[in-house]
Amino acid sequence: MKRREFITLLGGAAAWPLAARAQQAGSMRRVGVLMQWTEDDAESQARLAAFREGLRQLGWTDGGNVQLDTRWGTGDVSRLQTAAKELIASAPDVILAGAGGTVAPLKQATSTVPIVFAQGIDPVGLGLIASMARPGGNITGFTQFEFTLSGKWPQILKEIAPAVTRAAVLRSPSTPGGVGQWAVILASSTGMEVSPIGVGEAGEIERGITQFASQSNGGLIVAVGVSTTKHRQLIIDLAARHRLPAVYPYRFYVAGGGLIPYGVNLDGLYRQAAGYVDRILKGAKPADLPVQAPSKYELVINLKTAKALGIEVPPMLLARADEVLE
Numbered sequence: 121m122k123r124r125e126f127i128t129l130l131g132g133a134a135a136w137p138l139a140a141r142a143q144q145a146g147s148m149r150r151v152g153v154l155m156q157w158t159e160d161d162a163e164s165q166a167r168l169a170a171f172r173e174g175l176r177q178l179g180w181t182d183g184g185n186v187q188l189d190t191r192w193g194t195g196d197v198s199r200l201q202t203a204a205k206e207l208i209a210s211a212p213d214v215i216l217a218g219a220g221g222t223v224a225p226l227k228q229a230t231s232t233v234p235i236v237f238a239q240g241i242d243p244v245g246l247g248l249i250a251s252m253a254r255p256g257g258n259i260t261g262f263t264q265f266e267f268t269l270s271g272k273w274p275q276i277l278k279e280i281a282p283a284v285t286r287a288a289v290l291r292s293p294s295t296p297g298g299v300g301q302w303a304v305i306l307a308s309s310t311g312m313e314v315s316p317i318g319v320g321e322a323g324e325i326e327r328g329i330t331q332f333a334s335q336s337n338g339g340l341i342v343a344v345g346v347s348t349t350k351h352r353q354l355i356i357d358l359a360a361r362h363r364l365p366a367v368y369p370y371r372f373y374v375a376g377g378g379l380i381p382y383g384v385n386l387d388g389l390y391r392q393a394a395g396y397v398d399r400i401l402k403g404a405k406p407a408d409l410p411v412q413a414p415s416k417y418e419l420v421i422n423l424k425t426a427k428a429l430g431i432e433v434p435p436m437l438l439a440r441a442d443e444v445l446e
Contacts (some may be wrong), residue, residue, distance in 0.1 A: 142252055149180075149401050152212035153190040154203055154226060154231075156346070157218035163386075164192075164218070164373045167238070170387035171216060180401070193222065195346050204229040205327050214400045216393055217261070220297070221346055224246055234406045237261030238393040239386065241297035243294060243343065243411060252411045260396060260406040263413045265344065265369070269383065270301040271308035271343045276419070278312060278446025279437055280426070281365035286313045288332040290355060292320065295345035305341060319347040322354055325409045329355075333362035340366035342373070344383075352376060354376035364428055371420050376443060379425045384414040418442045 145375040154170070157164045167191065172182055189210050191203035204225035207418055217223045217237040226235050228250060237243070249255035250303055274308040277284055289305055292298050292315075306314055317328035325347075332338055340359055342348050348355065348369075356376040358364040368374075368381040420443045426433050438444060 143212075147185065149186045149398060150210065150212040150406040151175075151186055151188050151401075152210060152215040153188055153224040154200070154207055154208040154215060154217050155190065155192050156195060156375040157192065157222050157350075158194045158299055159190075159196055167218065167356050167386055167390045170213050170236070170390040171394050174391035175397065178394060178398040180394075180398065181278075186401075193251070195221070195350050197221070197225070198255065201225045201228070208233060212326075214397050216397060217283070219346075219349075222266075223259065223261075226270050230258070232258055233399045235259045235261070235398065236393050236396045236406070237297075238389045239264045240411065241265070242267075245300075247295075249411060250418060252413070253407070254407070256407050258406050260409040262392050262396075263390060263411060264384050264386070265417075266299045266413050267297070267304045269417060270343065271367075272382055272417075273343075273369075274305060274309040274312055274314070276380060276437075277339045277341060277365060277367045280289075280367075280380055280421075280433060281339055281429075281431055283337055284312065284365060286332075286335065287316070287339050288315055288317045288329065289341045289343060290319050290325065290348055292345040292347045295347070298343065298345060302344045303341070303381060311355050312403045319351060319355075322351055325351055325354060326358060327357045329362060329364070333364055338364055340364050342366060342368045344369045353369050360425070360428065365431060366428055371418060374420055377425055379429065380419070380421050381430075382419050383417055385416075389414075420445065 155164050184186045191207055193200040193203055193301055200222060208229045214234040217235055219239045220241040222236045233259055238262050243249045248259055259395050291302055342355060351376055353376045357377050366379050368378045369383040371381050373381050419441045421433055421441045422445045
């Protein structure tokens with residue numbers, strides 16, 4: 121082989137990996153992610169891990185053929201608005217919106233980039249989509265509950281603690297879905313006196329629960345909302361301090377010592393959201409993907425907390441539980 125031909129061959133061989141890398145970079149898909157809370161929030165990281173796992177099962181590897189660009193809020197509306205604009209500026213192929221408060225800032229920031237929400241609350245009522253079956257526009261996803269779920273919480277509280285005749289409902293009236301949850305709880309709390317406690321700030325929560333606990337036969341119902349999630353450990357600690365049985369909307373309240381959560385499996389929602397992201401990356405339009413409501417809710421019982429409260433869990437309730445923690 122002549123020297124010139126050898127050099128040409130070497131040059132071509134050296135150029136091939138560069139060309140291959142350029143081709144791979146060109147085929148890399150970009151997925152934006154907007155999460156409600158801070159990056160050090162363990163539960164948010166768990167949801168994000170479930171989303172990544174869902175993508176992996178569908179053939180998408182973060183850093184391989186898909187690049188995830190994640191932005192974190194602090195539960196603050198202005199921060200979420202800024203993060204939403206930053207994500208849109210990064211030109212993603214599709215965006216995953218985490219908890220409910222992330223969707224509105226994204227909708228304000230774009231009407232063209234596809235958005236898949238994983239924890240929607242009343243998206244029709246909030247004007248995010250046209251209908252559940254035909255969302256229209258660039259937004260679709262999964263709701264975390266239907267309002268009928270709220271009616272189960274007073275029933276479960278009464279079942280696990282029959283002596284309860286009074287229930288304080290921790291809720292944020294300004295939170296999406298807050299009014300609907302409250303209305304259903306009121307309608308479903310026959311034979312139980314129900315009163316609201318505001319959850320805007322930690323001091324408000326502590327004062328409200330302390331005052332409520334000054335009378336006997338009380339229990340707590342914790343509704344879905346930004347503040348109840350943000351202050352979850354405080355609420356759990358106050359329930360324990362005042363010996364108040366409490367029903368929660370998510371399983372993660374158990375990790376801090378909560379008595380009995382009843383709600384959707386959040387990890388499952390994020391895996392389902394990965395399925396919609398996969399379909400959009402392959403050419404589907406959000407307008408053609410119906411918004412899906414949960415088909416199943418989970419009941420978890422913390423027996424250690426029940427024992428600390430002096431509660432003997434009824435066998436029928438134990439039999440219905442999806443998980444019992446000793």
